[in-house]
Amino acid sequence: VQLVESGGGLAQPGGSLKLSCAASGFTFSNHAMSGARQAPGKGLEWVSGITKDGSNTYYTDSVKGRFTISRDNAKNTVYLQMNSLKPEDTALYYCRRGNLYVENWGKGTLVTVSS
Numbered sequence: 001v002q003l004v005e006s007g008g009g010l011a012q013p014g015g016s017l018k019l020s021c022a023a024s025g026f027t028f029s030n031h032a033m034s035g036a037r038q039a040p041g042k043g044l045e046w047v048s049g050i051t052k053d054g055s056n057t058y059y060t061d062s063v064k065g066r067f068t069i070s071r072d073n074a075k076n077t078v079y080l081q082m083n084s085l086k087p088e089d090t091a092l093y094y095c096r097r098g099n100l101y102v103e104n105w106g107k108g109t110l111v112t113v114s115s
Contacts, residue, residue: 003097005108018082033071033096033099090112
């Protein structure tokens with residue numbers, strides 16, 4: 001199983017980034033996916049989840065209305081569109097296989113929100 005995140009980087013407050021997670025080594029369409037983040041000096045925080053067919057999505061309160069999770073099962077890829085970024089969104093963002101029950105993690109991609 002491999003989960004490879006990309007798309008992180010530096011963004012200004014109010015800006016946008018789109019994270020991608022390319023999955024391989026398992027039947028992607030059979031699994032819910034989720035994202036989590038860890039800010040500097042803080043614990044791990046679940047951010048968002050999506051069901052295996054993409055019909056339902058879930059968000060932590062702090063990102064509702066700003067982040068959108070989606071997936072393309074034909075491309076074995078899950079996306080996290082992040083808009084209206086805030087400095088407190090600065091974190092290492094992880095892609096995970098599973099939502100309530102997490103089986104695998106990617107290595108993460110760093111998002112820094114700063115002016």
